[in-house]
Amino acid sequence: MRHNRQRWWAAMGLDWRRTVCGRQVHGTRVMLVSERDAGRGADSPATALPATDGLASSDPALPLAVFCADCAPVLLYDPVNRVAAAVHAGWRGTVAGVAIEAVRLLVSEFGTDPGQLRAGIGPAIGPCCYEVGDEVIATWIGTQLDRGLRAVIRQDGRWHFDLWRANLLTLEAAGLIASNVEIAGICTRCRSSEWFSHRATQAGESRAGRFAAVIAVPAG
Numbered sequence: 013m014r015h016n017r018q019r020w021w022a023a024m025g026l027d028w029r030r031t032v033c034g035r036q037v038h039g040t041r042v043m044l045v046s047e048r049d050a051g052r053g054a055d056s057p058a059t060a061l062p063a064t065d066g067l068a069s070s071d072p073a074l075p076l077a078v079f080c081a082d083c084a085p086v087l088l089y090d091p092v093n094r095v096a097a098a099v100h101a102g103w104r105g106t107v108a109g110v111a112i113e114a115v116r117l118l119v120s121e122f123g124t125d126p127g128q129l130r131a132g133i134g135p136a137i138g139p140c141c142y143e144v145g146d147e148v149i150a151t152w153i154g155t156q157l158d159r160g161l162r163a164v165i166r167q168d169g170r171w172h173f174d175l176w177r178a179n180l181l182t183l184e185a186a187g188l189i190a191s192n193v194e195i196a197g198i199c200t201r202c203r204s205s206e207w208f209s210h211r212a213t214q215a216g217e218s219r220a221g222r223f224a225a226v227i228a229v230p231a232g
């Protein structure tokens with residue numbers, strides 16, 4: 013795996029060994045990282061930033077990575093101030109507003125205008141496969157981010173949660189413009205032969221693991 017990582021990072025012009033990673037806990041802590049954090053968590057979770065689900069930096073030499081298997085990776089880029097952020101957003105982080113926290117940090121630290129932010133919501137479990145319990149839906153509705161219930165689906169008497177759309181709505185609440193948000197639309201559960209999927213692993217249908225979503229400010 014490490015061999016593959018180095019190869020993929022190099023293809024993007026990035027150095028895997030300098031990548032900054034957090035110990036993800038489905039929380040809302042977003043950390044501003046700098047040179048002294050280079051490589052934290054790159055080779056061992058032990059050195060990753062504790063209890064951190066979001067990372068932000070303006071340093072092109074610091075790739076920021078989050079790891080997902082059904083949870084949504086959300087990448088943010090401010091092309092005006094040249095700052096980037098990476099966020100790990102499962103349902104708990106999503107309803108708790110981890111993406112909003114990331115936008116807030118960019119606004120307060122870099123003067124980012126949310127209307128200028130570009131965002132990408134990466135492969136994650138889709139509304140097709142994300143059957144959830146009542147508590148997920150109740151907690152989401154309680155956020156009042158989705159008065160039209162656009163991220164809630166009732167299917168065959170069960171609740172499904174649209175994690176992609178929920179993160180879009182969350183980003184819109186933070187001031188992003190919908191047309192600046194790209195949703196990959198790839199369901200990790202449907203396509204577990206190509207992506208790691210926690211639920212597919214639980215069902216014994218694929219190998220356990222997580223894929224990385226990585227972003228860095230362009231050099232130069």
Ligand SMILES: [Zn+2]
Pocket residue numbers: 137138139140141142199200201202203
């Ligand atoms: Zn699916």
